[in-house]
Amino acid sequence: MRIVLTLLGAALASTSALAAGYNEKKLGDLSDDGLAPTTVTLKLGNNVIAGKYGSKSTPDGTVTDRDYFKIKIADGQQLSAIVLEPETEVGGNLSFIGVQLGKQVTVPPVGGTPEDLLGWTHYGTADEGTDLLPAICTGAGAQGCTPPLGPGTYSFWVQELAVCKCRYRFTFTVTTPAP
Template sequence: MIRTTNILAASAFLITSTIASADLMWDETIDGDLSNDYLNPTQLFIKGVNNHVRFTTDFIPEVDREYFTFTIDEGYELSAIILDRFDSEPISNLAFLAIANGSVFPTDPSAPDVTTLLGYSLPGITDVGNDILQAMGSGAGTQGFSGPLGAGTYSFWAQETGPFDDVWDLNFVVTQIPAPGALALLGLAGVTSRRRRG
């Protein structure tokens, strides 16, 4: 009986661990530091709907910039970026997160040109649990965007803006775009349902 219980407990642990790691694109405590080279971002790969990137940024003794890139396949879209975790002191501190088209970042961080960016945001502790994608699309001076981002390759730049340390967990939510035929069927089903009720 004890042996059976131990086997069940071990199986449950393995299943939980597998589920927990299934949506993890990168974790610096496991995979090492993300690239600090804007011309050579770390290549990441989409895992499913939820895609977590976990890392730290600091400012001293030098600015710790993080660059990474991934591709959204045809038929899918980046529908949200959830700031699942942002630990920083002081709590009023803001960091920096930018997005650009392509697999390399288009601007030198020592003399950034915001017009080359799709968008950026200055996330802080008050943003934890929220979608910051649309705020990024409203970044002043950038190309800007609204709504989900479609198929393509995107690069990201994250860093601290002051002499503080931050712990991040970003969840990139990737969803499938319904085919036009599927949308038509949903509309037809709604009409049929209303007729039956009437």
């Protein structure tokens, strides 16, 4: 009986470890609706969020694949970094990541103004390996924030405006504040 419970406990622990972060290739497309972002669970440490994005030309015009997701930073924790990983493919320097405090991104993707975002930045291949959180917090016209981001719910908006089948990969690092 003890062996079965030990094995069951190990299986549950490994399942919860795998549940952190998000990979569109394995888990399906992230939401394309800022008012209903996909919930992404983060754990202490490094959490990878990976997806596909970009625009494509259609007979009716250009269609842009935007990704929206929300995270919750627990009490006693902080989001200390968002690193752009080398596996990212962009169509130029038109890639964008923005964050809004709360459970939704209420800024419309067309005709909206970024002033309602907590922060945002554009990024490109030159930014691979870079922590984007400081740039997100000081993006032109944004409300601004000071990294690290403390406890709360944050909603993210990721998109690429270039016509491409591109992909992104971020590592979100959750830590506990230094005493």
